[in-house]
Amino acid sequence: MTPEEMSRIHGAAFVHERGWSAVEFEQMLAQPYIQHFSTVGGFALTRTLAGESELLTLAVAPEHQRRGIARTLLMQWLKNSAPLADTAFLDVAADNNAALKLYDSLLFQRINLRKGYYPRKGGPAVDAILMSRDLTQG
Numbered sequence: 615m616t617p618e619e620m621s622r623i624h625g626a627a628f629v630h631e632r633g634w635s636a637v638e639f640e641q642m643l644a645q646p647y648i649q650h651f652s653t654v655g656g657f658a659l660t661r662t663l664a665g666e667s668e669l670l671t672l673a674v675a676p677e678h679q680r681r682g683i684a685r686t687l688l689m690q691w692l693k694n695s696a697p698l699a700d701t702a703f704l705d706v707a708a709d710n711n712a713a714l715k716l717y718d719s720l721l722f723q724r725i726n727l728r729k730g731y732y733p734r735k736g737g738p739a740v741d742a743i744l745m746s747r748d749l750t751q752g
C-alpha cells in the first residue's frame with residue numbers, strides 16, 4: 615500500500631482528527647523497527663523495539679468497516695510481534711467504542727489514561743485509554 619493510499623484511508627477513517635499526510639506516512643515507513651500490515655481497505659503501522667510492540671495507527675476505510683479487517687490486521691501484528699516482544703501496547707480514543715470493544719475482545723487490558731490526548735475538530739480533546747497485552751501467553 616502506498617503512502618498516498620494510507621493517507622486517503624487514514625483521513626477518511628479519522629474524520630474528527632487531522633489525518634496523516636502521505637509525506638508523514640512515507641517518513642514513518644522509512645524509520646527502523648516499523649512494521650506495516652495492509653489489506654484491501656485498511657492498514658496498520660507498528661513499531662517493535664526493546665521487547666515492546668506498539669500499534670501506532672490502524673485505519674480502515676469507512677466503506678470497508680465492519681468486515682473484520684481491523685481484527686485481521688491486529689492478529690497479523692500480534693502474531694508477527696510475539697517472537698520479538700513480550701508486550702503489545704496501543705492507545706485509543708475514549709469515545710471510540712467499536713475499537714474498545716475489539717481491543718477488549720483481543721484481551722488487551724486498560725492500564726492508564728491520557729487526559730485530553732486526542733484533539734477534535736470543533737470540540738474538546740478526548741482522553742486516550744492506554745492498553746496492553748502480554749504476548750508471552752501464547
